[in-house]
Amino acid sequence: MTDITTARPFLDQHGRFAQLHGAGVLRIGDRFYAWGEDKSAGGTFAGIACYSSADLAAWRHEGTALAVGDGDLAPGRVVERPKVLRHPRTGQYVMYLHIDSADYADARVGFATSDDPAGPYTYRGSVRPLGHLSRDIGVYAEDGAGYLLSEDRDHGLHIYRLTEDLLGVEELVATTLGESGDHGYESPALVRVEGTYYLFGSDLTGWAANDNRYATAPSLAGPWSPWRRFAPAGSATYDSQISTIVPVEGSERTAYVYVGDRWLPEELERSLPVWLPIRIGGGQARLEWAGRWRVDVATGEVEVEPGEAEAVPGEAEAAEA
Numbered sequence: 001m002t003d004i005t006t007a008r009p010f011l012d013q014h015g016r017f018a019q020l021h022g023a024g025v026l027r028i029g030d031r032f033y034a035w036g037e038d039k040s041a042g043g044t045f046a047g048i049a050c051y052s053s054a055d056l057a058a059w060r061h062e063g064t065a066l067a068v069g070d071g072d073l074a075p076g077r078v079v080e081r082p083k084v085l086r087h088p089r090t091g092q093y094v095m096y097l098h099i100d101s102a103d104y105a106d107a108r109v110g111f112a113t114s115d116d117p118a119g120p121y122t123y124r125g126s127v128r129p130l131g132h133l134s135r136d137i138g139v140y141a142e143d144g145a146g147y148l149l150s151e152d153r154d155h156g157l158h159i160y161r162l163t164e165d166l167l168g169v170e171e172l173v174a175t176t177l178g179e180s181g182d183h184g185y186e187s188p189a190l191v192r193v194e195g196t197y198y199l200f201g202s203d204l205t206g207w208a209a210n211d212n213r214y215a216t217a218p219s220l221a222g223p224w225s226p227w228r229r230f231a232p233a234g235s236a237t238y239d240s241q242i243s244t245i246v247p248v249e250g251s252e253r254t255a256y257v258y259v260g261d262r263w264l265p266e267e268l269e270r271s272l273p274v275w276l277p278i279r280i281g282g283g284q285a286r287l288e289w290a291g292r293w294r295v296d297v298a299t300g301e302v303e304v305e306p307g308e309a310e311a312v313p314g315e316a317e318a319a320e321a
């Protein structure tokens with residue numbers, strides 16, 4: 001079991017900075033696969049990288065899952081937030097992407113498929129879901145159905161049910177607005193814990209971190225609770241933006257891992273992974289700092305290195321707030 005040192009780069013088997021930005025993660029057999037934005041070209045598309053790990057800490061580069069091409073995938077365009085679902089019947093992997101022009105005017109969701117989780121994925125095109133704008137996305141699967149979470153500046157954060165083949169958007173399930181009431185949250189993630197849905201998101205502040213929020217509901221259709229913080233006020237979610245939440249189902253319990261990005265806008269390629277254990281249950285979600293920690297993926301137990309739960313960046317501001 002390898003330790004995760006929070007806000008330090010993951011290095012792959014070649015010692016290279018893992019391009020796990022805006023990552024999506026899926027457990028497949030005894031490994032975790034993660035797909036991230038390769039940010040070696042800065043803000044525009046340089047490929048989607050795939051990595052795999054037995055413990056969410058030591059990552060092996062599996063190659064380029066989706067390469068730069070033409071059309072939506074041309075150099076100079078924006079391709080962000082790769083998220084993957086596995087079709088429960090065919091076993092096919094479907095990758096979802098935020099597809100955009102460099103000025104973020106296109107606002108579409110793209111689809112790509114592969115029989116191998118690592119790819120190479122074949123690009124299948126992009127849509128505006130039911131005609132709506134779609135920028136940051138997340139995915140969720142339950143009972144054989146797939147769902148797309150998608151931020152739409154005009155209406156809020158949507159949950160859509162995907163078509164049976166997972167390659168299209170079938171219907172709108174719910175739309176939520178954030179605290180201000182005039183926009184929804186972005187970079188959405190969704191988990192269900194003991195019959196309650198927890199929807200996470202970040203406010204719309206670009207590369208700058210903010211106090212991310214979550215809402216809960218008894219069903220995907222709602223009613224969704226008001227949004228509230230899950231990290232200390234003023235910590236800007238420990239200076240990170242949520243990308244996804246990974247359930248780690250073990251023999252003893254299910255651990256949840258918050259996967260976040262500390263974006264470095266001047267040097268996006270070196271943006272830092274802020275991955276932390278997050279406590280979710282009883283209607284509450286709580287993220288606490290852990291400088292060095294590990295998760296036993298067999299049991300679901302999380303261990304924080306003694307003394308490493310202190311020195312929380314952002315806590316001083318939080319105390320003053």
Ligand code: GAL
Binds near residue numbers: 206207
């Ligand atoms: C954020 C979004 C990122 C990236 C960034 C560009 O709002 O979550 O994925 O698009 O804006 O400024």
